[in-house]
Every structure is written in structure tokens, then in C-alpha cells.
Amino acid sequence: MITAPENKGAPSVPDDLVTPCLLVDEAVMSRNIERMRQQADKLGVMLRPHLKTTKSVDIARRVLAEGIGPATVSTLAEAEVFAAAGVRDILYAVGIAPAKLQRVIELRRGGCDLTVILDSPEQAEAVARASRDGGQVIPALIEIDCDGHRGGIGPSDPALAEIGRQLHHDGAELRGVMAHAGESYRAETRDAQAAFSEAERQAVVSAAEVLRQAGLPCPVLSVGSTPTALAARELGGITELRAGVYVFFDLFMTGIGVCEMSDIALSVLTRVIGHQYDRGRIVIDAGWMALSRDRGTANQSVDQGYGVVCDEAGRPFPDLIVIEANQEHGVVGSRSGDGALPDLPIGTRLRILPNHACATAAQHARYEVLASRSGTGRQTWERFAGW
Amino acid sequence: MITAPENKGAPSVPDDLVTPCLLVDEAVMSRNIERMRQQADKLGVMLRPHLKTTKSVDIARRVLAEGIGPATVSTLAEAEVFAAAGVRDILYAVGIAPAKLQRVIELRRGGCDLTVILDSPEQAEAVARASRDGGQVIPALIEIDCDGHRGGIGPSDPALAEIGRQLHHDGAELRGVMAHAGESYRAETRDAQAAFSEAERQAVVSAAEVLRQAGLPCPVLSVGSTPTALAARELGGITELRAGVYVFFDLFMTGIGVCEMSDIALSVLTRVIGHQYDRGRIVIDAGWMALSRDRGTANQSVDQGYGVVCDEAGRPFPDLIVIEANQEHGVVGSRSGDGALPDLPIGTRLRILPNHACATAAQHARYEVLASRSGTGRQTWERFAGW
Missing domain, CATH: 2.40.37.20 (D-serine dehydratase-like domain)
Known part of the structure; x- marks a missing residue:
């Protein structure tokens, strides 16, 4: 018979739970939250935690600075729930569909500083138009592709300055640029993850340079994923760091060496x-x-x-x-x-x-x-x- | 540019839906429901639809005979919701955990004829004890393994009669036997699916024979999965047929030839x-x-x-x-x-x-x-x- 190793002092599991159910070990979670907080402090950037992993107001209060943000979300439903719970600074980090702009305006009218992301002139035009029509200047980050993982345009794409001009001159707000090195999930060593972090940083810094050369503002330079955030060595030029899964961690993160199994x-x-x-x-x-x-x-x-x-x-x-x-x-x-x-x-x-x-x-x-x-x-x- | 083929007469999609969202084409669903109903009629068995795919009271009313059952579920939460909505005959078709028997008793006290399944003497003992302690005779089907897919014991396993005796003599009710040919999902031809159906039938009929030879009752012989139900040629000895995914169908079922893409x-x-x-x-x-x-x-x-x-x-x-x-x-x-x-x-x-x-x-x-x-x-x- 195989037995498990000793592990005294672990919190006990209540007897009356219906199975299956989802457990969170609060002490482990708190340690993970603190680890990322210290990493952001060390790097000298603001942490903008992604709330898509946890989707819980109780956990958001523990993850966010003073419980009010800054935060990142992946759906407008998240933005609405967290705004209602008092979060005041939210980045909606999925390319905006024009049909969703009315809900963005409602959230902004309610006092939440909600920012959208986009990577095309069509979206920029829609955001500018909605800003004018809705009497609410909607801030947007332009999504920069740093690794071919998902969306975004390259920092050398001529559309970058065009989108920037549309946002800045036609009624919206060009707030900056962002990138997400999703491919870092395939990097199995800390050095490889650090290289993805540097690619993420360079893509965003180059894109900001293009915009500034075109006489456009670019106050926000946002990067992040859990592997790149934890492996980053320096983030010169970057203003904020995004990460989400670190709050819980999981076997995938263990598999690429970002955490130990005991951190899950x-x-x-x-x-x-x-x-x-x-x-x-x-x-x-x-x-x-x-x-x-x-x-x-x-x-x-x-x-x-x-x-x-x-x-x-x-x-x-x-x-x-x-x-x-x-x-x-x-x-x-x-x-x-x-x-x-x-x-x-x-x-x-x-x-x-x-x-x-x-x-x-x-x-x-x-x-x-x-x-x-x-x-x-x-x-x-x-x-x-x-x- | 590639364009899609013509398909006039399809129901229109409301303009104001938030994306992403889940759509059901009611006419296609009704056709699927009717197809399985006719198949059960043709085979001369009672249909006990599985409600785990749809998990909706509105759809259960359309799927179930007179809206009240018989039905199959995969969780006690389903049993509770459907019992509250008036379903009176439910099979909970996942091996019973003893800790869940109190909820089974509560449901039965509320007037729902809830049956559990099991495949071990330990479970039979727990069901018998809960029946005696709770003053509610809990009916159980013994799960028979017909294809090595999931749970169940073989029809020739000596534990079969032992479990039957425990249920019958110690305070519970031995209501019969059931099998699920989950491996039929790998069968890509109608003949192969029909062979799985026949194996499902034979396993259950043999198991019933063992119980009857031992002087035990076995009124219910239950089989089914969507592929075997639709491919079955005859179900001699079987009393009821279970299936669930046929209500919606999907690409997996299309891939094994059980439906067309237009049936989804x-x-x-x-x-x-x-x-x-x-x-x-x-x-x-x-x-x-x-x-x-x-x-x-x-x-x-x-x-x-x-x-x-x-x-x-x-x-x-x-x-x-x-x-x-x-x-x-x-x-x-x-x-x-x-x-x-x-x-x-x-x-x-x-x-x-x-x-x-x-x-x-x-x-x-x-x-x-x-x-x-x-x-x-x-x-x-x-x-x-x-x-």
C-alpha cells in the first residue's frame, strides 16, 4: 500500500462539503499574492492583477491594492461586477467589439475608469464614434503583438500610428499600448521566460516610440503574463504589469517551473x-x-x-x-x-x-x-x- | 471570397444578444426529440431521457413524457431541481457515494421515486443501512460493465448475486440492472454501434438471469447511450432505454455518423x-x-x-x-x-x-x-x- 507523505499543520477540510467542490487554501493563496506584489515592487512597476482566473469579489479584495484597483478583466460581466463592488480602474483586455461599447459607456458613466483594447482602424473608428455619440471619452490601449500568440499588430505596422491618430484626434483617448506574451507558456526555463518578458517589453517600448514620434501621447505601457512577470529582470519604460493565474497557480505553471506543486x-x-x-x-x-x-x-x-x-x-x-x-x-x-x-x-x-x-x-x-x-x-x- | 450556401427559412437571431451566448434552434431540437421517441417506440421499450446534457426545466418539459418522467440525471442537484419541477421518476446514474444518501432519502420523502446505482458490496451495505435508518426503502440498479468503459461489474462476477442479496434482504430494494456502452462513442459505423448495443443488451440480460437464478427480483433492465439507442436493432428483454445528447447532437456524433451537421x-x-x-x-x-x-x-x-x-x-x-x-x-x-x-x-x-x-x-x-x-x-x- 502506498501512503502519502506527512504534512502536518494543513488546514482541515469541513466534513459536510458536497462532492465534488472547489477548495481554496487561503494561506497558500495569500503567499502567492504577496510573491507577485513583491515582484512588481522590485521591478518598480504598478501591478494590475487579472481577475479572470478568480472571478470573485472576495478574492479581488485580497488581490487588489486597497481593493479598488487597478485591475484587468476578460469580460464586461467581470467589469460590471467588480465596478459594482467598488473597483475604480479596470482594463478590459479583450479586443473590443463595437456592439459592446454601449456597456463600456454605461460603466464609465457610473464612475469606473474602464479602458478598452483594440488593434484595427475599424475598432478605433468605432471607439471614437461611440465616445462622441455617448459624450464619454473612452480610453483605449493599442494591442501590440510580441510573439504571434493571439491578437495585436506589430510595432512596425503602419496601422499603429494611424490607429493612434484616430483615437487621439477623433474623440477617444489614446492611453497607450499593451502586449501579452502568451507564448511564454511554452517556455520551460526561467531564462526562456525572461527572454519572452524582454520581447514583450521591447515590443511595447518600440510601439510607444512610434506613437511619440508621430506626436501622439502614450502614457501607459502595459505588459504581462504570470511566467513573464515572475521571470522579468528589468522593465525599463514599462508602467504596469498584468498577471492572473499566479493567485492560484496550477499544474501547467508547475510544469514550466514557475511554481512548486505546493504553491497550488x-x-x-x-x-x-x-x-x-x-x-x-x-x-x-x-x-x-x-x-x-x-x-x-x-x-x-x-x-x-x-x-x-x-x-x-x-x-x-x-x-x-x-x-x-x-x-x-x-x-x-x-x-x-x-x-x-x-x-x-x-x-x-x-x-x-x-x-x-x-x-x-x-x-x-x-x-x-x-x-x-x-x-x-x-x-x-x-x-x-x-x- | 468564400460564401456560405443558401439556407432560407432559418429562424433569425435577435439583434440584441450579448456575445458570446448559447443558441438553441427549437425546430431542430424538436425533430431530434421526436426521432428518439419514435426509435424507442419501434424498439418497444420505455424511453428514460438523460437530462445531464440540457440541465433545463424548460427543455425537460419538452423531452419527458408528459413532462414528469421517467428521467435520468448525473447529479443530485439535477434530481433536486427536476423533482421540484414535478418530475416523479428519476434514475441517478452515477455510482452512489454513501455520504449522498441523506439527500436521496429527502428526495424520496418529497415524493420523487429516485433510484440509485452501485457496483460494490460496500455501496449496497450503505444503501441498505440508509434505507433502514431513514425509514425509506431506496431502490437501486446494479451497474453492469459491458465494455470496460467506466464502472460496473461483469455479469459473471460473483459479487453480482452478493450485491443483489444485500439489497433485497437488508432493507433496500433490488430494482434491477443497468449498463452504458460508453465505448460505442468510438464506433464509427452503424454496424459497429449496433454491435455495442447488442453487447449492452446481452450484458444486462445475462446479469438479470444471474439474479433471477439466485431467486432475486430484477424488474428493470436499463441500457443506453445515444449511439447504441439509435443503432439498436432489437432490445429483447430490455425494459428501458437511456440517451441524452441526442436532444442537441454535436460534431462528435456527426463524426461517427449518428447525425448530420444540420441536426445539431x-x-x-x-x-x-x-x-x-x-x-x-x-x-x-x-x-x-x-x-x-x-x-x-x-x-x-x-x-x-x-x-x-x-x-x-x-x-x-x-x-x-x-x-x-x-x-x-x-x-x-x-x-x-x-x-x-x-x-x-x-x-x-x-x-x-x-x-x-x-x-x-x-x-x-x-x-x-x-x-x-x-x-x-x-x-x-x-x-x-x-x-
């Missing part, structure tokens, strides 16, 4: 509901509905299946992962396939560490909090979703 | 938010948060990426799929990689057909209904989640 603050609590020991399988009540379909570690050097299996106290079992996931069934087996499984009777509670915190958290409506101080009682943080 | 009732409405024509990419505001991370077609003969791209009226563009998905960004490109993309200006609305209806629907809190009759006004059906 998020897990799914589940129960054993069946055995097929002869086939090396233990069935649990967490399938992909609870874990998500994310298989982000599949292409990393260690494939973690649908997640690493821990005991109830959060101690990983050596070599034990979720090897298959149906909608409401997970199948636990050994990573190496040799079938040496621990004795886990029906009803045993386990915890599964997620491949991708954003995806796993999105499958749940709340966080069950493992409180850092004993005796603080049962605590639940609501999570929201939608657009 | 579910799609995600999205808008174009950027272009990188030089790289053969169009960026949309539906990423994996709206589409799900499901890549079920990846191992089929045609890999549909994160979904097939259609115009606003639901007409598929030849060769156009979602080739990448970030959290809130999708990237549209050609399946063949040759880069011939249609001209789709910023703001253009598109519809994405899902790989897996259960997974995509789970990312949303409601269905926007494309009504089968014009002039019926805007209609929304709520969806729920959780455990």
Missing part, C-alpha cells in the same frame, strides 16, 4: 465511488464537469492527465493522477501505468490539483475556503460567470 | 473582433470559456478543432473551424491550413457548432431560443449547474 492553492474535493483494482482504476465523483476538459499538461514533459491526486490534507500521492474523465466520473490510476494503487475505500475523500486554474475554477459557482487560521468557521466565496 | 441544435453565437489575414487567422470573442475545452473530435477522422464556423443563419462555411482557443479569444482558420478565408468584417456575427454539446452547454447559464415559429418573441431558457 486550488483543488477539487472528490470522493471514491468505485474500484476496478484488477484494471488499475479507482473511480471518483469528479469528472470533467468538476475538473474541466483542460489537458494543458498533455504536451509538457510530465503529462498530469486530468490532475494530480492528493489525500484529503492535500498531500500528493506519488505517481497518482486522474487518467480519464467522463462527465461526472473520474478514473484515478498511476501515471506510469504500473497499477500500484493505494487502498482507498468507497467514500474516501481526495483532492485533485488542476491542470489549469482558470478552466477548473470556471466549472464551479463558489470556493470553499480552507481558512489559514483555525477557528474562523466555515467560509464560502461566491464566483460568477458569463459575459 | 446547439451553437455559440460570437462576433469577429480582429484579423490577421496574412497569417490565415480571424479572431472571435468566443474562446474556450464559451466553447469549452472539449476536443473530442481530435481523434476522429475529421478534426473539427474547437468547432465548425457557420454564418449567423447557421450555414457552415466550407473548411472553416476554430483552430485555437484562449480563455476569451477564438481563432478561426481553415481546416486544411491553406488560408483561404472569407471576408468577415469586425463585428460580424458567426455561429460555432460544438464538438460536445454537454461540455459547451455547461459553460453557459441560459439558452437563447431561436423559435420555430416566427413572431413568438424573444425566449430564454435557464440552465443550472452544480452538484
